Amino acid sequence: MTIVDKRQLTIWNPSVSIAVMTNEAAPAESALALLRNRSLASAAQEEIEKLILSGELRPGDKIGEAEMALRLGVSRGPIREAFRSLEEMGLVRFEKNRGVFVREVDLERADQNYVVRGALEALAVKILAEKITEDEVRELRAIVKRMEKAIARDEAAEYGALNLGLHRRIFEMTGNSRLLAIYSRITKELTLFRRRSLAPQPSLHEHRDIVEKIAAHDAVGASQAMLNHVESARLRILTTYSP
Template identity: 45%
Template sequence: MDHSKPSSALAFLQSSSLPMLVQEEIERLIMTGELPVGSRINESDMAARFHTSRGPVREALRSLEEAGLLRTEKNRGMFVREISFEEADEIYELREALEEVIGRRVARRISPDGVARLRAMIDAMRVAAQAGNLEHYAQLNLQFHDILLDTAGSGKLTETYQRLIKELSLFRMRALDDGGGLRVSVDEHSQIVEAMASGDAERTAQAMRQHVADSRARMHKAMGRTAPADLSTSSPSSSKKA
């Protein structure tokens, strides 16, 4: 029996999926802070770490650069990208509008089982917040919003949102920590879920938008910046939670 074709197909599958696996792992290292902002990525070190050649690592790094997580410096190599305050503020502003769209879609689509799953996520987030476990809370927060994206059911919306969130993750953990967000973020997520459970699309959209506005206000506080006019007048709750 000729095994050449299956073997070739398997080899192709392995070689084509390896860069993606390496990319996912490097992305995880960036998101958890193990590869901090500004750190240089060494291809040889990464290849040794993942027990692979430099080819898949190079391909993974190119994809992460396209995703906005890495930057190239001529004759120096590739570095974990640093997001400026001004860029982070622009991302927050865009995210407010996207969250409103997501909220409306989810409120119309979510099932009772979906609501129960989100409530369980909030319970886990509350435990992490009470323990002061910032990294675990941040991971749960990302998972929470991934569930909302899946429920919203829009590929283009997911693609746009995830790119913004990944870039913002390079900046936003400081706002959660220094800005006091860990103490109030759980309650904001709980309000979002209860709005979804009610089936009220507009209430959900506004809860989602306000959560981002409050997060943005916390970022301004953490960085010692004055909130812009559109943020400080968004609602009474934003000034209380900032």
């Protein structure tokens, strides 16, 4: 491809000017099309991810490319891109000549994820305890208070959502985006563990203890409390579901 330098053009040669405009427009249009396709793929990925994490698409379910394109109102290209991103996230798997399926996470994988999650969360509370503000302390305490009310009303689903929200806010408050990204991937994989369980009552006092140690800027104590909390959850899972 010949690159034309505008400084060499003269005003009296309109044919050359038109050629330059055409050559410049083509890459711009290509870039716009690429951006549009990437935007559609990102939107498709987010929607499919929601369907998986909400349980509407369950582990082992096949996700049809054509059906999903029709459901989301996009072409099949963005859906294929979305599938590739979801595979990298560990939410779907490709089977040759069969298609794309929601990933199934077995007990061994869940156990490994709990071990990694414990290390990540212990680090997160340590970082946060050293820098937390009074406003952030009030926010975390407010979430724990809402968890208490959810238990009093026997609303397990609400408690579960608040539980996940509390842990995520701790990571967000650290300000470490890489730490948050790794944690998010681990928790999404754990969401696919179809035999998982949540026992609200035993863990509430653990959450309260963690928050109060963070509030007191007790980095070591908060870290150990969080590690114990995640380890307790891991052992409950293993005790309940081991063969």
